[in-house]
Amino acid sequence: MKRIVIKIGSKLLTTESNKLDLNNLRTIVDGVSYLYHKKNIECILVSSGAITCGSEVLNISPKTIPQKQAAASIGQLLLLKEYGQFFGVNGINIGQILLTKDILDHGEKYKNAKNTINTLLKNTVIPIINENDSVAIDEIKFGDNDLLSSYVATLMEANLLVILTDQDGVYDKNPHQHSNARLLTLLHDIPSDMIDRASDALDSKGKGGIKSKLMAAKYCLEHNIPTIVANGKDSSILKKIINDKKGGTWITTK
Ligand code: GLU
Numbered sequence: 001m002k003r004i005v006i007k008i009g010s011k012l013l014t015t016e017s018n019k020l021d022l023n024n025l026r027t028i029v030d031g032v033s034y035l036y037h038k039k040n041i042e043c044i045l046v047s048s049g050a051i052t053c054g055s056e057v058l059n060i061s062p063k064t065i066p067q068k069q070a071a072a073s074i075g076q077l078l079l080l081k082e083y084g085q086f087f088g089v090n091g092i093n094i095g096q097i098l099l100t101k102d103i104l105d106h107g108e109k110y111k112n113a114k115n116t117i118n119t120l121l122k123n124t125v126i127p128i129i130n131e132n133d134s135v136a137i138d139e140i141k142f143g144d145n146d147l148l149s150s151y152v153a154t155l156m157e158a159n160l161l162v163i164l165t166d167q168d169g170v171y172d173k174n175p176h177q178h179s180n181a182r183l184l185t186l187l188h189d190i191p192s193d194m195i196d197r198a199s200d201a202l203d204s205k206g207k208g209g210i211k212s213k214l215m216a217a218k219y220c221l222e223h224n225i226p227t228i229v230a231n232g233k234d235s236s237i238l239k240k241i242i243n244d245k246k247g248g249t250w251i252t253t254k
Helices: 022-038 050-058 065-089 107-122 145-155 192-197 210-222 237-244
Strands: 003-008 042-047 093-099 125-131 160-165 227-231 249-251
Touching: 003 022, 003 145, 022 042, 022 065, 022 237, 042 065, 042 107, 042 145, 050 065, 065 093, 065 125, 093 107, 107 125, 107 145, 125 145, 145 160, 145 210, 160 210, 160 237, 192 210, 210 227, 210 249, 227 237
Parallel strands: 003 042, 003 160, 042 125, 093 125, 160 227
Antiparallel strands: 227 249
16 A cells, blocks of 8 residues: 545534544544554545634634635634644644646646645655635535545545545445444445435535545546545544554445
């Protein structure tokens, strides 16, 4: 395993009151640092959380696009400051990349994004990517970071995409509605009707529910990149995935 993209959802990084959840953030940073230092794995993070923690500072629940964009501009700074501090304690530098979907249509922008991320990795810096929410309009929006993370995984030819969320993985039915829902530990295919049946966002935080995670995994499957959807609240989840090949739902052709 050489290169992993790790997507971290808003619900993992923020508290009920929409402040940054520094305990969870530190735990995730420590897990990533372990992969980086002990396993020599290049890690690229795709992190959500900016709009949620920025709206807490503004003291609003953002509804309009300008409100969300203003919240993102405040929150992105707070988020990266904390990442910088926690990774710094572990002797790791970070770089920020904010992307809009039009990089996929412009050869030059695509190449630049790839070159920048590769140069950061070569210089032992962990890139932390988010959508450039403050400027993105519908036409150039990824929409959610699950999809963004799958594009980053293919752009950077990663060996694996790990989507960390607050659920244990993908279930055969909605675990919030069905007490007998069963965790699916291995999937070799994502049929369209599974995506159709999956629910969208489960609450106001973040944009992706299980549906966008399945769509991201399907996109990666089409590009021969396995995806794991797993619970980021488990402090040893990244170790389990890499050392024991266990944890969450594995979506892979093999
Ligand atoms: N880019 C958004 C943020 O940082 C999150 C989008 C998502 O949760 O998928 O707040």
